[in-house]
Amino acid sequence: MLIPCPWCGDREDIEFTYGGPGDVAYPADPEAADDPTWARFLFFRPNPKGRLAERWVHTAGCRRWFNLVRDTVTHTITPA
Amino acid sequence: MGEPHPHPDHLWRNPQPKRSYEVVIVGAGGHGLATAYYLAKNHGIRDVAVLERGWLAGGNMARNTTVIRSNYLWDESAAIYEHSLKLWEHLSEELDYDILFSQRGVLNLVHSQGDRRDGMRRVNANRLNGIDAEWLTAAEVKAFCPIVNISPDVRYPVIGGTLQRRGGIAKHDYVAWAFARKADEMGVDLIQNCEVSGFDLDGGRLGGVHTNRGLIAANKVALCAAGHSTMLADMIGLDLPIQSHPLQALVSELLEPILNCVVMSNVVHVYVSQAHKGELVMGAGIDPYNSYAQRGSPHVIEDQLAAACELFPIFSRAHVLRTWAGIVDVSPDASPILGLTPIENLFINCGWGTGGFKATPGAGWVYAHTIAHGAPHPLNVPFALERFTTGALIDEHGAAGVAH
Numbered sequence: 001m002l003i004p005c006p007w008c009g010d011r012e013d014i015e016f017t018y019g020g021p022g023d024v025a026y027p028a029d030p031e032a033a034d035d036p037t038w039a040r041f042l043f044f045r046p047n048p049k050g051r052l053a054e055r056w057v058h059t060a061g062c063r064r065w066f067n068l069v070r071d072t073v074t075h076t077i078t079p080a
Numbered sequence: 081m082g083e084p085h086p087h088p089d090h091l092w093r094n095p096q097p098k099r100s101y102e103v104v105i106v107g108a109g110g111h112g113l114a115t116a117y118y119l120a121k122n123h124g125i126r127d128v129a130v131l132e133r134g135w136l137a138g139g140n141m142a143r144n145t146t147v148i149r150s151n152y153l154w155d156e157s158a159a160i161y162e163h164s165l166k167l168w169e170h171l172s173e174e175l176d177y178d179i180l181f182s183q184r185g186v187l188n189l190v191h192s193q194g195d196r197r198d199g200m201r202r203v204n205a206n207r208l209n210g211i212d213a214e215w216l217t218a219a220e221v222k223a224f225c226p227i228v229n230i231s232p233d234v235r236y237p238v239i240g241g242t243l244q245r246r247g248g249i250a251k252h253d254y255v256a257w258a259f260a261r262k263a264d265e266m267g268v269d270l271i272q273n274c275e276v277s278g279f280d281l282d283g284g285r286l287g288g289v290h291t292n293r294g295l296i297a298a299n300k301v302a303l304c305a306a307g308h309s310t311m312l313a314d315m316i317g318l319d320l321p322i323q324s325h326p327l328q329a330l331v332s333e334l335l336e337p338i339l340n341c342v343v344m345s346n347v348v349h350v351y352v353s354q355a356h357k358g359e360l361v362m363g364a365g366i367d368p369y370n371s372y373a374q375r376g377s378p379h380v381i382e383d384q385l386a387a388a389c390e391l392f393p394i395f396s397r398a399h400v401l402r403t404w405a406g407i408v409d410v411s412p413d414a415s416p417i418l419g420l421t422p423i424e425n426l427f428i429n430c431g432w433g434t435g436g437f438k439a440t441p442g443a444g445w446v447y448a449h450t451i452a453h454g455a456p457h458p459l460n461v462p463f464a465l466e467r468f469t470t471g472a473l474i475d476e477h478g479a480a481g482v483a484h
């Protein structure tokens with residue numbers, strides 16, 4: 001799988017570390033967050049069969065984080 | 081009982097679905113079939129359908145590497161996997177079908193001092209739970225499995241190992257077919273090519289499932305769909321802390337008997353056994369990214385072959401015949417989710433991740449109990465979905481890590 005690093009271009013996936021599904025917001029008011037809210041934040045992530053917005057870091061390259069959208073069936077990648 | 085049947089002529093009917101059932105199980109993999117069998121056998125519930133989107137046992141049940149063991153670290157896991165191993169020990173007779181269960185021993189290699197402390201801790205934890213476990217020195221490793229390379233002149237020398245002699249392998253297809261045959265005999269309908277497309281919710285009450293073969297009413301619906309669990313759960317608004325990943329495996333060509341046990345190494349990341357037919361069966365860790373593609377990245381295969389050649393120099397001339405991947409359902413604590421859901425009469429069994437095959441009879445046993453009683457069996461109480469809210473996780477990353 002070739003992953004398009006926004007800074008280095010297409011590189012093999014072995015150079016990258018997966019950051020999981022993206023757009024996970026820290027609880028806005030952490031002091032007030034109850035257990036179910038923390039559970040959602042810590043453990044529950046989207047797991048679609050299809051397009052998934054996710055985070056990657058180019059560990060063996062520029063070491064910068066970025067977002068992309070990848071199809072979990074075809075592995076086709078489109079920029080976020 | 082007499083000798084188990086070598087290979088029966090008739091396995092199961094292919095019935096048309098009835099309009100309604102007491103219990104509908106979604107997913108005819110090993111767990112779904114075992115659940116149906118124990119519902120009929122232990123609880124007298126025979127008005128059961130097992131719905132399968134594809135063909136029977138064609139998912140992870142056809143793709144796993146068939147390792148069976150119970151040497152997990154924590155009490156909760158040890159209890160449920162040991163229950164399963166005890167069922168395996170009599171399963172051929174129970175199902176009257178020789179499933180080629182072979183207790184040839186599962187050897188975990190140890191390569192560093194940290195690894196050694198973990199290994200010894202696990203041996204002691206296992207023994208306290210009544211599970212057989214032994215610590216082996218490097219020389220004892222070599223004596224037990226002569227083709228392992230224990231030379232100090234490698235990057236990660238083998239300095240010892242842990243051994244569960246009661247661990248081993250079984251023939252995965254036969255296991256599924258044996259459960260299917262007996263469940264079918266007791267009246268369970270196994271319905272292939274039947275894909276669930278939604279749930280029938282009448283005023284918030286679960287009434288059955290919509291499928292490509294029409295509405296099938298059910299008093300109870302039990303999900304058992306491994307890597308596709310969240311797709312089903314999404315249809316009914318149930319959130320599951322599950323991520324689906326490819327787990328790759330491979331086989332060599334058929335070889336003369338050369339490897340007498342199952343060998344695993346978490347450090348150099350490979351596990352290998354030799355199937356009854358003769359091929360070397362290997363696997364390693366999951367691919368890191370979410371995927372439903374049933375294929376993974378080539379470097380994962382390359383790494384595990386490098387590891388295998390370092391541990392077993394004799395394998396260097398063997399050839400890879402096939403590689404493939406299954407879609408595994410990984411939970412945050414590497415432990416299964418098995419029990420009730422917030423939706424009445426909807427039950428969940430998922431999250432077995434990389435290690436579901438060994439749990440097939442045990443999971444079926446306790447899941448059937450949970451469905452029959454509407455309450456969990458004592459063995460699966462700790463594996464409730466609520467643990468992600470209460471924080472009572474069962475962190476088996478160490479014992480589940482690479483080892484399936």
